[in-house]
Amino acid sequence: MVQTSSQRESIKNRLREIGTILWSPDAIDLERSARQSLKREERNLLLEYAENLEQVEASKCPICGETVRITMDLGGLHGPWWWKRSPVDFPADMACEHYLFYQGAINFGDRIPTEVTETVIAGPGAPFIIERVLGLPDVRAVVSQLQTELQDRIFLTTYFSPTALAPMQLHQFWLREKLPIPNEDGDVEFTEAFFDPWEFNLAPWFESKKLFWIQPDDATQTLSSSTPNFFSDVSATLMRQVLGAGAIELREAPFGQKNTMYERP
């Protein structure tokens, strides 16, 4: 059962209340049983929120034509789906075997996303591609637009390949800092953070038919590579938007630096 916006809102509000109690300086005075009960409630709310998130028709595979349905929360950036610190597992996206991952950008226009309660790494304000991946033979990608209920424009770039790629050839998903890398048995062995530069000059990629776009609100999801495209008018930051405490902080975009964040085996 998909939640209504108001059901999702009430879960988010209660999660915020619980977070405020548990993280306040007075939390030390809470009885152990009260603390445990709040944590249990928080866990249950997170599970309910995640299980009932919408699977949005977000892209389309250029190889087989199947629609990609991505588990998302378009209700505003205060939902746990947006958080850098992923507190719960979300249902898998529904897509064909060619689907690899998606990256994204978000354009707030004049709006300041004051609803944000936890850190969100939102990417830049305009669509981009990751050349290391799209440059691989036969890999293709699609730029599509979604809109949050607060009218922010999300630009997703979804990657596809007709053949399986090694996990280290991929990239972490939008909003996430790292990609779990499985071993041959499928168990997560370590996590990797990729810092590939963002390429915003998309014209050559459209021309070479490696990259396509879908007109927003096109129910048929027709893939196009002609110009102009629907985001030709976008003027936005190309820096990394990090959101938190009701403000947008602009940080340096990735430039191919090495991953120094995590120990590797």
Ligand SMILES: [Zn+2]
């Ligand atoms: Zn496919």
